[in-house]
Amino acid sequence: MPFDVAAQRPKLLFLLQGVACFAAVVLLILLALHRGPARRRGAAFLLLAPALLLLTAGLLLPGLQTLALSFTDSTGTAWAGLDNYVWMFTDPGALTALRNTLVWVVLVPLLVTAVGLLYAAAVAHSRFRALALSVVLMPMAVSFVGAGLVWRFVYAYRPAEAEQIGLLNRLVVAFGGEPRQWLVDSPWNVLFLVVAAVWTQTGFAAVLLTGAIRAVPRELVEAARLDGASPRQVFRRITVPSIRPTLLVVVLAEVVGTFKAFDIVKTMTAGQFGTEVVAHAMYDQAFRYGETGRGAALAVLLFVLVAPVVAYQVRAQRSAR
Structure with a gap:
């Protein structure tokens, strides 16, 4: 199936917009720290703000959503309590x-x-x-x-009468044993x-x-x-x-x-x-x-x-x- 450039263009534009917005936020933070005097805690918070934003959007919110879904039914909409x-x-x-x-x-x-x-x-x-x-x-x-x-x-x-392609069964057969289904036997x-x-x-x-x-x-x-x-x-x-x-x-x-x-x-x-x-x-x-x-x-x-x-x-x- 050929790659459809026109169909993927909106997704690429959305990705570029997100990267541009993130870069703009970082640039504004650096400019604010450069031009105005900032206390150590304030400067640390501003520098950490982009990372905290990404962690919140990519880790904290999905984690809370997963916790909420764990109390729902198979559809993820109806309340199921502790059934799961x-x-x-x-x-x-x-x-x-x-x-x-x-x-x-x-x-x-x-x-x-x-x-x-x-x-x-x-x-x-x-x-x-x-x-x-x-x-x-x-x-x-x-x-x-x-x-x-x-x-x-x-x-x-492979069955005993067939040639073994597995290294372990080849060794077993070479020493006179019978091949085994190693991944089946529990x-x-x-x-x-x-x-x-x-x-x-x-x-x-x-x-x-x-x-x-x-x-x-x-x-x-x-x-x-x-x-x-x-x-x-x-x-x-x-x-x-x-x-x-x-x-x-x-x-x-x-x-x-x-x-x-x-x-x-x-x-x-x-x-x-x-x-x-x-x-x-x-x-x-x-x-x-x-x-x-x-x-x-x-x-x-x-x-x-x-x-x-x-x-x-x-x-x-x-x-x-």
Whole structure:
């Protein structure tokens, strides 16, 4: 279908008008600060005003609208009270999504941090550190959708009499086993999705933790070695306590990201076979099944779960300063 310039012209003009208005507001604020004396609080408020306006229009108002929709029926117009929240904690499908999300939130941050820490400890002082980190960072260059497709082929299943195209089943058959439908067998299929998520995120943890390990004062390490500490004791009692703030940042970032897990589930199983998570269930309810109220209620639940983690992260960063 050819691109219709005439049909898109009103949208482009509307976009340009919005950008022009925003630029004009910023320019007026800068001119006001430049020409007239301003107190520190007034100047700060004026400089923050454009960002606050965008946050209000793009985050606060939609959030309040979502909260209001969570108390309505499937059409988003009639009042339903707490029915959507009761459904969330009584419906078997919704409970499965909650359970799987809990599994993700527990396993993914722990595995990503553990694997990233071990990898960082192995390469932090190596001559080939740059190459090693480049290798582990390669999965992060792939989108979550791409990672899901890659691992879907890894877990691909064919009948026993057919040639296996999935890497895992090829290995199983090569060692005399029978091919399995890895993404169908519940509850193990949830763990196989977790493996894909860990594969994509380990590089993030490894890079941050490598920098933290290299920043540990050499004097502490040398002093521990002179006192007779083994490499394992040095790692456990010197290195890990010294990089605790970075470990906390990695864990909290992974927790927040895991709550929003969607792409890998969508591309690998589409939430079928007992692999549903809250973020994917929210999408299905709101856009696939037309249950606007239920989708909004799941969105509110995600916000309630993520907000304390973000607040704790902000508080920890302020305390570190």
